[in-house]
Amino acid sequence: MKHLFVTGGTGFIGARFVPLAREAGYEVRVLTRSAQAAERWRQAGVTPVMGDLLTPGPWQEEAAASEFVVHLAQPLTFGGRVTHKRAEAYREQRLRMDSLLLDSLKPGTVKRVLYVAGTSYYGDQGAQLVTEDAPPKPSGWGPYIAPAIESLPKHLARGLPLVEAYPGSVYGLGSWFVEYALEPLKAGRRLFGLKETLTLCMSPIHVDDCARALLHLLEHGQVGQRYFVVDDEPVSFSGLIQVAATTLGVAYRKVILPRWLCHLAMGPVVTDSLTAEARLSNARLHSTGFQFLYPTVREGVPALVKQWLETLPQTR
Numbered sequence: 001m002k003h004l005f006v007t008g009g010t011g012f013i014g015a016r017f018v019p020l021a022r023e024a025g026y027e028v029r030v031l032t033r034s035a036q037a038a039e040r041w042r043q044a045g046v047t048p049v050m051g052d053l054l055t056p057g058p059w060q061e062e063a064a065a066s067e068f069v070v071h072l073a074q075p076l077t078f079g080g081r082v083t084h085k086r087a088e089a090y091r092e093q094r095l096r097m098d099s100l101l102l103d104s105l106k107p108g109t110v111k112r113v114l115y116v117a118g119t120s121y122y123g124d125q126g127a128q129l130v131t132e133d134a135p136p137k138p139s140g141w142g143p144y145i146a147p148a149i150e151s152l153p154k155h156l157a158r159g160l161p162l163v164e165a166y167p168g169s170v171y172g173l174g175s176w177f178v179e180y181a182l183e184p185l186k187a188g189r190r191l192f193g194l195k196e197t198l199t200l201c202m203s204p205i206h207v208d209d210c211a212r213a214l215l216h217l218l219e220h221g222q223v224g225q226r227y228f229v230v231d232d233e234p235v236s237f238s239g240l241i242q243v244a245a246t247t248l249g250v251a252y253r254k255v256i257l258p259r260w261l262c263h264l265a266m267g268p269v270v271t272d273s274l275t276a277e278a279r280l281s282n283a284r285l286h287s288t289g290f291q292f293l294y295p296t297v298r299e300g301v302p303a304l305v306k307q308w309l310e311t312l313p314q315t316r
């Protein structure tokens with residue numbers, strides 16, 4: 001049995017990842033701070049480990065005894081306006097979480113550590129398709145995750161078999177996409193956007209493919225390598241919403257907000273995230289033999305819409 005320790009297993013991506021890892025034959029231990037989540041995992045046949053990544057504890061021994069580690073946990077990002085001060089607290093917490101986890105792992109015991117970060121580290125790369133070798137230009141959340149990412153070489157140097165995964169804009173049930181796109185579209189409401197979101201491209205991925213790709217990289221990723229976890233085709237935010245509107249058979253009606261208003265309502269960090277262009281190549285991920293269920297949003301969004309409609313109470 002392959003022992004796998006997962007942080008962030010209760011989160012948006014982790015909740016898809018953990019069942020896949022079990023199906024693939026891993027004996028999974030999921031770290032959580034929540035007694036309720038621990039009980040749900042227990043009932044699902046997964047071993048919960050109670051612990052807080054910000055506080056040293058017995059969870060570190062569980063992590064250290066595992067052959068495989070997937071680190072998905074991150075401090076809270078959503079809800080309310082994100083100021084630089086709030087983002088700085090995120091940076092400090094992320095550094096501490098990484099350090100308490102990674103410092104506890106022993107190179108001789110652990111066979112692979114998959115470290116999950118975000119493409120905001122690469123920031124605004126302009127209109128050309130870029131690979132993981134492009135110089136990072138952190139923007140939005142990027143400057144606040146950069147110190148954690150830039151601490152990874154020291155763990156590699158002491159022999160930790162680290163593989164880095166950078167998911168793009170992950171859409172799926174339980175994500176921003178349902179709340180900010182599907183729900184208002186279905187209710188006939190207008191969608192707010194910035195002028196830039198009409199044309200600037202992001203690199204999306206369906207959450208099911210994201211979880212599958214992370215499992216694939218755990219097994220086939222090369223130590224010391226970075227991988228963008230994005231689908232085959234960058235798309236503008238408007239293009240993405242248009243696919244959802246077409247699938248739902250509704251009109252996509254938009255309200256364009258001035259940048260200053262977005263800055264005021266959501267803060268500078270989110271505004272910068274929304275206006276960074278990221279056309280990221282998945283050639284390296286493909287080169288590992290990974291195959292997508294949903295190569296572009298044209299396949300992924302209709303599948304998600306169908307799944308979402310099935311979760312809604314039937315109205316007569």
Ligand SMILES: NC(=O)c1ccc[n+]([C@@H]2O[C@H](COP(=O)([O-])OP(=O)(O)OC[C@H]3O[C@@H](n4cnc5c(N)ncnc54)[C@H](OP(=O)(O)O)[C@@H]3O)[C@@H](O)[C@H]2O)c1
Nearest residue numbers: 008010011012013032033052053054073074116118167170
């Ligand atoms: N979602 C996206 O669109 C996206 C895009 C690109 C990259 N990513 C990256 O993918 C990773 C996972 O993202 P996500 O959206 O799935 O995360 P999420 O839904 O925000 O979940 C956060 C997870 O972190 C855990 N956590 C937070 N603080 C903790 C602490 N102090 N101790 C232990 N666990 C803690 C939470 O566990 P408990 O509450 O159970 O303790 C929860 O499972 C992150 O590194 C993120 O940067 C996400």
